[in-house]
Amino acid sequence: MPRICVYGAGSIGCYVGGRLAAAGADVVLVGRERVRATIGDGGLRLTDYLGADVRADAPFVVDRDGPGAVHDADLVLVTVKSAATEQVAATLAPVLRDDAVVVSLQNGLSNADVLGAALPGRTVLAGMVPFNVVNLGGGAFHQGSEGAIEVQDDAHLAPYESAFAAAGLPLKRRDDMGAVLRAKLLLNLNNAINALAGIPLKAELSQRAYRRCLALAQREAYETFRAADASIARVTPLPPGLIPRLLVMPDRVYAAVAGKTLAIDPVARSSMWEDLEAGRTTEIDWINGEVVRLAQSLGRTAPVNARLVALIRAAEAGGPRAWSGDDLLADLRTASGR
Numbered sequence: 001m002p003r004i005c006v007y008g009a010g011s012i013g014c015y016v017g018g019r020l021a022a023a024g025a026d027v028v029l030v031g032r033e034r035v036r037a038t039i040g041d042g043g044l045r046l047t048d049y050l051g052a053d054v055r056a057d058a059p060f061v062v063d064r065d066g067p068g069a070v071h072d073a074d075l076v077l078v079t080v081k082s083a084a085t086e087q088v089a090a091t092l093a094p095v096l097r098d099d100a101v102v103v104s105l106q107n108g109l110s111n112a113d114v115l116g117a118a119l120p121g122r123t124v125l126a127g128m129v130p131f132n133v134v135n136l137g138g139g140a141f142h143q144g145s146e147g148a149i150e151v152q153d154d155a156h157l158a159p160y161e162s163a164f165a166a167a168g169l170p171l172k173r174r175d176d177m178g179a180v181l182r183a184k185l186l187l188n189l190n191n192a193i194n195a196l197a198g199i200p201l202k203a204e205l206s207q208r209a210y211r212r213c214l215a216l217a218q219r220e221a222y223e224t225f226r227a228a229d230a231s232i233a234r235v236t237p238l239p240p241g242l243i244p245r246l247l248v249m250p251d252r253v254y255a256a257v258a259g260k261t262l263a264i265d266p267v268a269r270s271s272m273w274e275d276l277e278a279g280r281t282t283e284i285d286w287i288n289g290e291v292v293r294l295a296q297s298l299g300r301t302a303p304v305n306a307r308l309v310a311l312i313r314a315a316e317a318g319g320p321r322a323w324s325g326d327d328l329l330a331d332l333r334t335a336s337g338r
């Protein structure tokens, strides 16, 4: 049976690794002592918005012993936040087998490239996790929204597909992962807004003022990608260019459409909210920051996303984290000059 190593076991890593282990896969989790301590002896409990409730008991290796766990891995799933990717790549390089397959299950546009550059000769694939996972504490991780994991199409995935399918996480192969990651980045522009709102995703997205903030950020990013001739895949029922039009609709129209197209439960929150809550630096540079840098490289500006970067930086330093929708919208409109 192939051995799967999850490197950076937090919300996504414990959930995906735990679901694989619960379905009988040979999984080892590598992560922080703090995470291992919260799991304790009780093992993992994985639940989802459809009512799944499974338990798993995968070995958890703390990071200082991580390289040893990688040595005999056939597949490594990288699930650290983007800031840690370079360091993880450097850790993997001397210990990873030549025939091992590495899949980045991270947000942002650059993580698989960073891993690939540090791991020459290895198969390194970009992945995209569309659903939300919240760490409920005590080893419990909850998938609060829908979607299938998408991965760069590659024959080396074949030996692992049955394990993911058995775990209830079938892989969707794509031959346009750059465009998929850009589409996911458009959705992740909400991470900053959700983190600044300080409320669950469902509650935030049910308020038009927050959705208008997201529409401003998405339109700006969409235009920036278009100006760069960078395609954007369709990863949601609605094409990416139409999402801002839905977002600005009155609450009851949005609720009626979103209710049919996006299953999301009341506890789901963005990973950026989790970072602020835990006092960690966020992935803002890898999400809204990507838009700002791309715009600059084209001689353009992206003032809404630049402002969201600044507000998250301020929140990381202890600044406001309970913005009302109206206040945030007014602030972003001022920044955009519109």
Ligand SMILES: NC(=O)C1=CN([C@@H]2O[C@H](COP(=O)(O)OP(=O)(O)OC[C@H]3O[C@@H](n4cnc5c(N)ncnc54)[C@H](OP(=O)(O)O)[C@@H]3O)[C@@H](O)[C@H]2O)C=CC1
Residues within 6 Å of the ligand: 007, 008, 009, 010, 011, 012, 013, 030, 031, 032, 035, 063, 066, 079, 080, 081, 082, 084, 087, 088, 105, 106, 107, 108, 129, 130, 131, 132, 133, 134, 270, 271, 274, 280, 283
């Ligand atoms: N949570 C979600 O709902 C979703 C998240 N994603 C993406 O998935 C990725 C993972 O997110 P998420 O699971 O939320 O992140 P978490 O912060 O919950 O988990 C990552 C874990 O990796 C640990 N870590 C960092 N560096 C190392 C290292 N060198 N060795 C071992 N462990 C390390 C972190 O510790 P420490 O905190 O000390 O750095 C943390 O415990 C991100 O790119 C995120 O954007 C995508 C879709 C949804």
Ligand SMILES: CC(C)(CO)C(=O)C(=O)O
Residues within 6 Å of the ligand: 107, 129, 130, 131, 132, 133, 187, 188, 191, 201, 269, 270, 271, 272
């Ligand atoms: C699932 C989604 C879009 C929102 O929670 C996410 O990717 C994140 O939280 O980072």
